[in-house]
Amino acid sequence: MIENVLVLNANFEPINVCNIRRALGLMMMDKASLVLNGRGEIHTINNVYPIPSVIRLQMMVRRPRPRVRLTRREVFRRDNFTCQYCGKRTMDLTIDHVLPRHLGGTHSWNNVVAACSSCNHRKGGRSLAESGMALHHRPVFPPASAIYIFGRHLHENAEWEPFLKGW
Numbered sequence: 688m689i690e691n692v693l694v695l696n697a698n699f700e701p702i703n704v705c706n707i708r709r710a711l712g713l714m715m716m717d718k719a720s721l722v723l724n725g726r727g728e729i730h731t732i733n734n735v736y737p738i739p740s741v742i743r744l745q746m747m748v749r750r751p752r753p754r755v756r757l758t759r760r761e762v763f764r765r766d767n768f769t770c771q772y773c774g775k776r777t778m779d780l781t782i783d784h785v786l787p788r789h790l791g792g793t794h795s796w797n798n799v800v801a802a803c804s805s806c807n808h809r810k811g812g813r814s815l816a817e818s819g820m821a822l823h824h825r826p827v828f829p830p831a832s833a834i835y836i837f838g839r840h841l842h843e844n845a846e847w848e849p850f851l852k853g854w
């Protein structure tokens with residue numbers, strides 16, 4: 688069973704992803720309403736509930752736009768699963784700090800890139816200039832759009848796309 692439920696704010700802005708148990712809890716407490724189901728039903732002793740795919744909060748909550756967390760998987764996704772040095776698209780990726788940490792490089796979106804293991808090995812602990820290697824793209828903060836932020840869920844939840852577009 689697909690576990691993720693997209694949570695929309697009262698104004699339909701996508702703000703979160705939660706699991707089905709949490710979504711059903713919000714619905715039973717009248718804190719959220721069902722927007723989209725199509726995943727079948729859950730039967731309890733007394734009731735039958737549609738399994739939600741998208742819910743909407745009844746009350747507007749104020750919260751900052753979620754940001755893409757700096758994780759290996761998110762760096763690879765930003766870099767399109769492509770080594771930023773040789774351009775090879777591969778699953779054999781590592782995280783490279785463009786300016787190595789022992790030279791003062793930070794663990795930040797502007798200083799991490801996806802690198803295949805052979806390029807990472809070739810670059811070693813050197814700076815870009817020392818290594819004589821070049822980047823295909825300068826690393827930047829990932830886009831803040833909802834379609835990007837929640838995009839990693841789309842292959843399992845294609846029906847969310849209309850709710851993500853435009854935010």
Ligand SMILES: [Zn+2]
Pocket residue numbers: 770771772773774775802803804805806807
């Ligand atoms: Zn490479």
